[in-house]
Amino acid sequence: xxxxxxxxxxxxxALLGVLLIxxxxxxxxxxxxxxxxxxxxxxxxxxxxxLNTIGPVWEGNQVWFILGGGAVFAAxxxxxxxSFSGFYLAMMLVLIGLILRPxxxxxxxxMESLAWRRxxxxxxxxxxxxxxxxxxxxxxxxxxxxxxxxxxxxxxxxEGNLLGLLxxxxxxxxxxxxxxxxxxxxxxxxxxxxxxxxQRAALFGDRAAIGLVALLSIAGIWVAFGLDGFVxxxxxxxxxxxxxxWKSVGREAGGWLNTYRHTPSSLxxxxxxxxxxxxxxxxxxxxxxxxxxxCSSASVAxxxxxxxxxxxxxxxxxxxxxxxxxxxxxxSSSQTTLMLMLVAALFFLPIVLAYxxxxxxxxxxxxxxxxxxxxxxxxx
Amino acid sequence: xxxLDVVTLSRLQFALTALYHFLFVPLTLxxxxxxxxxxxxxxxxxxxxxRDATKFWGTLFGINFAMGVATGVTMEFQFGTNWGHYxxxxxxxxxxxxxxxxxxxxxxxxxxxxxxxxxWKRLSKVQHLVVTWLVALGSNFSALWILVANSWMQNPVGxxxxxxxxxxxxxxxxxxxxxxxAQSKFVHTVSAGYVTGAMFVMSIGAxxxxxxxxxxxxxxxxxxxxxxGLASAxxxxxxxxxxxxxxxxxQKMKIAAIExxxxxxxxxxxxxxxxxxxxxxxxxKYEVKVPWMLGLIATRSIDTPVEGIxxxxxxxxxxxxxxxxxxxxxxxxxxxxxxxxxxxxxxAMRDLGYSFLLKRIRPDIENASDDQIHEAALSxxxxxxxxxxxxxxxxxxxxxxxxxxxIAFYLASKRRCGKPWFLRMxxxxxxxxxxxxxxGWVVAEYGRQPWIIDGILxxxxxxxxxxxxxxxxxLLGFVLFYSVLALIDLVxxxxxxxxxxxxxxxxxxxxxxxxxxx
Numbered sequence: 101x102x103x104x105x106x107x108x109x110x111x112x113x114a115l116l117g118v119l120l121i122x123x124x125x126x127x128x129x130x131x132x133x134x135x136x137x138x139x140x141x142x143x144x145x146x147x148x149x150x151l152n153t154i155g156p157v158w159e160g161n162q163v164w165f166i167l168g169g170g171a172v173f174a175a176x177x178x179x180x181x182x183s184f185s186g187f188y189l190a191m192m193l194v195l196i197g198l199i200l201r202p203x204x205x206x207x208x209x210x211m212e213s214l215a216w217r218r219x220x221x222x223x224x225x226x227x228x229x230x231x232x233x234x235x236x237x238x239x240x241x242x243x244x245x246x247x248x249x250x251x252x253x254x255x256x257x258x259e260g261n262l263l264g265l266l267x268x269x270x271x272x273x274x275x276x277x278x279x280x281x282x283x284x285x286x287x288x289x290x291x292x293x294x295x296x297x298x299q300r301a302a303l304f305g306d307r308a309a310i311g312l313v314a315l316l317s318i319a320g321i322w323v324a325f326g327l328d329g330f331v332x333x334x335x336x337x338x339x340x341x342x343x344x345x346w347k348s349v350g351r352e353a354g355g356w357l358n359t360y361r362h363t364p365s366s367l368x369x370x371x372x373x374x375x376x377x378x379x380x381x382x383x384x385x386x387x388x389x390x391x392x393x394x395c396s397s398a399s400v401a402x403x404x405x406x407x408x409x410x411x412x413x414x415x416x417x418x419x420x421x422x423x424x425x426x427x428x429x430x431x432s433s434s435q436t437t438l439m440l441m442l443v444a445a446l447f448f449l450p451i452v453l454a455y456x457x458x459x460x461x462x463x464x465x466x467x468x469x470x471x472x473x474x475x476x477x478x479x480x
Numbered sequence: 481x482x483x484l485d486v487v488t489l490s491r492l493q494f495a496l497t498a499l500y501h502f503l504f505v506p507l508t509l510x511x512x513x514x515x516x517x518x519x520x521x522x523x524x525x526x527x528x529x530x531r532d533a534t535k536f537w538g539t540l541f542g543i544n545f546a547m548g549v550a551t552g553v554t555m556e557f558q559f560g561t562n563w564g565h566y567x568x569x570x571x572x573x574x575x576x577x578x579x580x581x582x583x584x585x586x587x588x589x590x591x592x593x594x595x596x597x598x599x600w601k602r603l604s605k606v607q608h609l610v611v612t613w614l615v616a617l618g619s620n621f622s623a624l625w626i627l628v629a630n631s632w633m634q635n636p637v638g639x640x641x642x643x644x645x646x647x648x649x650x651x652x653x654x655x656x657x658x659x660x661x662a663q664s665k666f667v668h669t670v671s672a673g674y675v676t677g678a679m680f681v682m683s684i685g686a687x688x689x690x691x692x693x694x695x696x697x698x699x700x701x702x703x704x705x706x707x708x709g710l711a712s713a714x715x716x717x718x719x720x721x722x723x724x725x726x727x728x729x730x731q732k733m734k735i736a737a738i739e740x741x742x743x744x745x746x747x748x749x750x751x752x753x754x755x756x757x758x759x760x761x762x763x764x765k766y767e768v769k770v771p772w773m774l775g776l777i778a779t780r781s782i783d784t785p786v787e788g789i790x791x792x793x794x795x796x797x798x799x800x801x802x803x804x805x806x807x808x809x810x811x812x813x814x815x816x817x818x819x820x821x822x823x824x825x826x827x828a829m830r831d832l833g834y835s836f837l838l839k840r841i842r843p844d845i846e847n848a849s850d851d852q853i854h855e856a857a858l859s860x861x862x863x864x865x866x867x868x869x870x871x872x873x874x875x876x877x878x879x880x881x882x883x884x885x886x887i888a889f890y891l892a893s894k895r896r897c898g899k900p901w902f903l904r905m906x907x908x909x910x911x912x913x914x915x916x917x918x919x920g921w922v923v924a925e926y927g928r929q930p931w932i933i934d935g936i937l938x939x940x941x942x943x944x945x946x947x948x949x950x951x952x953x954x955l956l957g958f959v960l961f962y963s964v965l966a967l968i969d970l971v972x973x974x975x976x977x978x979x980x981x982x983x984x985x986x987x988x989x990x991x992x993x994x995x996x997x998x
Contacts, residue, residue, distance in 0.1 A: 156594030167582035174579040177571025184560025185944035199550040206546035341644040434649040448583035479597040
């Protein structure tokens, strides 16, 4: 074994972040475009511009999410089991959103009737809104902790329900997530379109970015002063077997800021989140949407990294039995599996990035209303 | 009478969503390859009729692909939502092929499928052809990895139980990857997909020929599909036989149940062509048997016996007893920081999964009576009549496909495939590959019961600890939601088949999609 178990766990924690960031940047702009769909376009041609900006790429983007799920399954099986079954109904809502999106995109253009298309337009909007909201709500609940415990044989018992997830702090995180992904979608749309569509997209992106800055501030203050963070007490063997019942965990006010206290350089993450969002708004106003997309992506990465740093080393804290919380050090796969998956990821991810880059290069240039009218190579 | 507990509901939901997902998968597998073949002919000959054919079948492929992607996400989610304990217990092994599937296969097919539709004018002919091949390759890779994962559930190799983490852990990925069950299953499943794709193209082609529409595209499509279908149908049956052989040494109970063979016969065992299995009396009535055949398929020899259900139950009973001391030790020491299986209990731990079977009967399984142990052993018998008949219908269809594609191939090579009796026969055979494929999964997965992982974990222990009402709610939601989607999907496919292929004059695209959209 080339790497010790503790290091491998840390690497996989970072890789999980990379996959989540990949998802939020790539699939994020699809979700954002879906949420902007009722507001930005003014007529059928403009609606088709929106659909065709993400048309050739949404399928590949969605794989970031599927891969994220697969990676959690393979690298953090306890997290996968506990979060997916614990958030049962919330996950079903996400699932319905993720099923409806491909269906709406593919089916919408295949009938001429106006009623048919308007119906799918609404479906498409909901398929963007619901997952965006639920992802944020889920993240909020990670910071609050969710009520679950294990028995001695590691059978999980989840004590909460769907309504319990919908508390004020989590809803704030949900709205933050909507603002963030709307900013991302608007920046993408502005950079992939022209004229009225691009202008209106920039307008919405600007508002979303400013909204994100405000929401992040409120959430940050809430986390610092309003929440009891989870803190590891005593020693934990970073290279020990993955059994989450062997440690003790306490709660203390402001505990979620410990990472930033111990490692001040980690403050870079929230700073990038803020500055990225501000720069996005600035770039959109100055009419440089490509720069905006870059800044927005950086901001998205900053937000997710901030969430990860804040929780670290926790993955899924338990509010009812804090000692049973899942952490980076006791909820992973075996060393063998982590090593194997690391090799697979290091081999395949660069290849994936290379051909994804090539595909975006082939598809470069804006989708214009004129081209849609001509019936050029636009499928939706 | 159904007992609507979490286990039953979760199984129903998984079965339903998996069978539904597999309505789209085989067509994606087969049609993606047929698209690649047709486009290759276009690039090699430069004749635009092949490009028009590729685009037409591509439109139908697109509708089907979206449904496949959408319903596939459900499958991945469900391991976590509904089979939480399973996910914890075997995620260390089972998760890896799933994640690699995403990295290697899903990205490939999903990234390039967009270019397939949007790239006709942006790419050179050869570049577009490469894109189409990559989509086909991605689809087939994904079948490989998901079947590696599935085969581990049938034949759990390369892993061991860790009492400290209370789960199975990976010991050898090579064993998981080169699992013999995975090899034969992969080729059997993708070939079944090719048969489905070929039948789809042939049936719709036959419909056009009968209506005397689009004859140049229809005839060419028919010819390609006939030869492709014949090779695939042969491969399905031969590799199905290989599956039978691998199941023969691994899942003896499944083979015995498929055969409704209650007692061990003197080797080589005969194959029951027809019969009426009767569970109550543990006999099969009105049997018509073919001597030697089963022995040859399942053991590749004439002197190895194929064990019957009753002797296998006796073995299961023994294994339950063997596993009990392991369970007793685990109750005391399991999950402890110093838990290491004592050497003398190693054999008992190998049968730990069998002792879990008692959990359905009583929670304190150490105190199980002899009768209860026997009852648990009886629970290792899968649903004999369902397996018996599913298997026979599937195999009969397999041979029918060989015959049908054989005739098609012969007629096509003589350029006489316009015969109306033949075209009608092809047209009405359209649903058959789907029936065969779904029955194949019934045999494979329902036949694995009562295990979720053969010999390791019973299905009823794999579920999540969620309220039954939640699962009932999601199950009803899926039934409703999926039915509506199926209806819309069918309406669209029928619509685009009616519109048919559109010849293109270069410059302005008049692809059906655009026609519809303008």
